[in-house]
Amino acid sequence: MTTLTLGKAINEGLRRALTGDDKVVLLGEDIGELGGVFRVTDGLKAEFGAHRVVDTPLSEAGIVGTAVGLAYRGFRPVVEIQFDGFIYPGFDQIVAQVAKLHYRSRGNVRMPLTIRVPFGGGIGAAEHHSESPEAYFAHTAGLRVIACSNPADAYVMIQQAIASDDPVLFFEPKRRYHVKGEVDETASLADAKPMGVASVVASGTDVTLVTYGALVPTALDAAVAAADDDVSIEVIDLRSIAPVDYATVEASVRRTGRLVITHEAGQQGGVGAELAASITERCFEFLEAAPVRVTGHDIPYPPAKLERHHLPDLDRILDGVDRVLGRPNSLSGVEA
């Protein structure tokens, strides 16, 4: 075991992928000489060369679109979108090309792209630097969407994403880049948990709390705090947003009867909406209460001094837990 930060764990995962397959190439803005604005690709250009770790012109459509052409040529491109809010110029290439080419070519053309996206807020950044656009991509057929929450998962999941023959949006919780954890760099990828499988990161019996990315540690804090109040929370780190591992979530809800979903992204049309609907469809008779969503507001990401009023935090999650339990909460007495 090695102690690594989450960012360094991704760096080591990328290094291992570059070493193991010479068709793996990294493309992005500032990823070569600088090592990325978050230093996630630090040292890789020096080690693997300018044709494996490529500093590109400032064009997200260009980065993704040329990666499509590289995939046509047999490469396995790993694309870095510098910040979540910068992905939109590349949106057309992602949803109209990357997502569809395997289907459009009747399985002849594979698009084994990994699109890395540092996402989420909480770092006091300027506008367009703190967004959570994952639902756009979860809505798009042909893509897989995953998010890591800790160094051990980050190290494995980035390699799984690169090895996948399907295109993967890989969301990195940027405010957790510096969180440290134990990583087993000797473990075989074949033995690792598949990237589509969720993790039960805390066991509990009263409420199932589902989240992913940067809010996983917050959800774990909520479980500890609730335990003081004799409420037992089971925390699930979804890891995969598309597809969702419903088997794991459903098994938990069948035991707890209560579901709370929390994410930084807005509520409308979000991952939580899909989870609430699907779980209600799948195990309505086991639910003791309507599922509760604790999410960012449906607003443009606010200025830094307001982001604590936008992002779900420990107390807002606990308030959501109170709501699902029918205990006194912020909405007590409010007509639904």
Next chain:
Amino acid sequence: MTPSDRDATGLLTRPDHFVQLVSPTGERRSDPDFDPWVADVDAAALSRLYRDMAIVRRLDAEATALQRQGELGLWPPLAGQEAAQIGSARALRDDDFVFTSYREHAVAWCRGVGPAELLTVWRGSAASGWNPFEHRVAVPQIIIGAQALHATGWAMGAAWEGSDAAAVAYFGDGATSEGDVNEALVFAASFDAPVVFFCQNNQWAISEPVGLQSKQHLARRADGFGMPGIRVDGNDVLAVLAATRTALDRARRGEGPTFIEAVTYRMGPHTTADDPKRYRTDDELADWRARDPLTRILALLAATGTDADALERDVAEEAGRAAAELRAAVTTIPDPEPMSVFDHVYAEPNSHLARQRDHYGRYLAMFDDADDTSGGAR
């Protein structure tokens, strides 16, 4: 005779002067920069280029007829653009890779795409008609200009692998306004990618004239991106062949991309769903009919000792047989199985789609007892 234009590095660039080797009336025009590139094209080779153009024109007309008769859902005719497509495609090597839009039927035909493969998409029977790796032609691209980036990426990869193969991006005048095309030009120039940007300026993007896309010759844009631009008579198959050969040679030598503006005309509608009478005049059509790509080659061949009447007759017979094959092929395209709607969305197993597929299969199976013709969930 046109003066030689070379940029500071000695590369041939011709953004303003119109490269033309065969005039509309069939006179051979001399051009010292481009003549050497087609010095090997004798009467027999020129006859073959004529044959190509005549056959694809006939196939195109047949496909339009098939659409009118309800056999195809839609067809985007290439009529008028035969020289631009044949001249460029015949310059290619087998190991080059072509990324087209949706109108390059002649390019696909040159690359060995068969009649049924060509019509599959337009019949609505499948998402694509051929395996891109068999013919080295990507699946047709409907999103305007998106393929320019794919060609550039492919070319970057080819160069990194030490190959001297090149990519060609086909797109139209309308696509030059798209970000993707401009971004492709930036990337290709920055990485010296072995790619040819082959713009068929057919004067119209559905109803919008090229003047709405650009206030100057499209080939002049090349200079701003740092690559040679060549403006060629796109209805002159010999000039197009020469221009594409120079560009491919430059790409193979590792000197990077070239932008070719092939000035041509879409004689038909944008697609069979379009009515060009609403936006252009009969005079304009007549003007371009006088610049037809096929008649000028017949005239040149006749003037240089070939029995052009016999050639025209023989090729017409051959084209007729090809059209009959196309017509026969359309009904051989299998109708897709209902459950194949779920095929190939992902390369790997996907739990979400597997469940949806299962549920829809159960739904279809309900009809099995009542009606054996429903297709069912098998």
